[in-house]
Amino acid sequence: MIVLYIVTGILLVVSWKANATKTRKALKIAWKRFARILPAFGLMVMAVAIVLPLIPPEFIARSLGMNNRWLGMTVGSLLGSISMMPGFIAYPLSGILLSQGVPYMVISAFTTTLMMVGVLSFPLEKQYLGTRPALLRNLMSLLIALLVAVITGFAFGEIAL
Amino acid sequence: MKRNLVLFGLFVGFLGVSWGVQFQPGIAIFHSFVSFSWSLIKVVPCAFIIIGLFDVWIKRETVEKHLGEGSKMLGYFWVFALAATTVGGLFVALPVAAALARKGARTGMLFTYLAAATITRVPMTIFEATFVGIKFTIIRFVVSLPLLILASEAMAKLFPHFQMQEKE
Known part of the structure; x- marks a missing residue:
């Protein structure tokens, strides 16, 4: 995170030294673009604020720990799609679940959809991509995530032909 | 509004x-x-500042040449390099993709970037390999990368007049 501030700072200083007018223009553009998309950001934040308390990590942990791996994979992909969690929480949680015997394919379905499919960020995505492309992107991502989960299951010997 | x-x-x-x-x-x-x-708040202002700088400093021809209609395989390399170093998630990747689109990147590249930015970010991948295992990470990469390129090119075929822009 600090790297981001350092990079932004350096870029700004270099740009300012090179051409102050251009830099001022860049900041103006940055603000304009941000202000234009702010309402969609607001919608996303509200959606996240309301939904996340309904699916706390403990609930996710319990749901993924089901006995049936196919059912676990399905539930995992659903929870991953509607949830939002930074990597530094999701992966340690996954590590704990693995040590408790949750199959790799279930973890895979959960973490991959967590990253690729965004139900809560849909209001934002729609503004940028349009409704149909955004829907299709999420749908394709869900399919890819499920395929990755199944192949992970084979690779770890959790399912066999 | x-x-x-x-x-x-x-x-x-x-x-x-x-x-x-x-x-x-x-x-x-x-x-x-x-x-x-x-x-x-920790991430988005920096992202938009960098996008603003990108808008004024990077020439359209540069992006067009590497990520535009005539771009070669090397274009994927640039897209993946950019995706891996994107911070945040979709909420940063979307405005970045919009900036690339303004400079003439083609639709297939934009969707490849978006998908790659969700699953190849470096800090996240390190967490994954540490806590879940490197084998898991490798399988995920090997299976998903070709698929996401295919899916992205399919999106480009499905939406030939696709345009990307902040709306509202």
Whole structure:
């Protein structure tokens, strides 16, 4: 995170030294673009604020720990799609679940959809991509995530032909 | 715009009242609202500043040549390199993709970038390999990367007049 501030700072200083007018223009553009998309950001934040308390990590942990791996994979992909969690929480949680015997394919379905499919960020995505492309992107991502989960299951010997 | 403002006003009012009468679910929503907003505030302003600088400094021909209609396989390399170093998630990748689109990147490359930015970010991948295992990470990469390129090119075929822009 600090790297981001350092990079932004350096870029700004270099740009300012090179051409102050251009830099001022860049900041103006940055603000304009941000202000234009702010309402969609607001919608996303509200959606996240309301939904996340309904699916706390403990609930996710319990749901993924089901006995049936196919059912676990399905539930995992659903929870991953509607949830939002930074990597530094999701992966340690996954590590704990693995040590408790949750199959790799279930973890895979959960973490991959967590990253690729965004139900809560849909209001934002729609503004940028349009409704149909955004829907299709999420749908394709869900399919890819499920395929990755199944192949992970084979690779770890959790399912066999 | 107006509808969103009303919605947001109602939301803030709800949080205020919840706080006043100690309505627990409302307070939980308040906490998640603050923590998620904070995680955005830490990243999004920097992202938009860099996008602004990109807008004024990078020539359209440069992006067009590497990521545009005539771009070669090397274009994928650039897209993946950019995706791997993108911070945040979709909420940063989307405005970055919009900036690339303005400079003439083609649709297939834009969707490849978006998908790659969700699954190949470096810090996240390190967490994954550490806590879940390197074998897991390798399988995920080997299976998903070719598929996401295929899916992205399919999107480009499905939406030939695709245009990307911040709306509202």
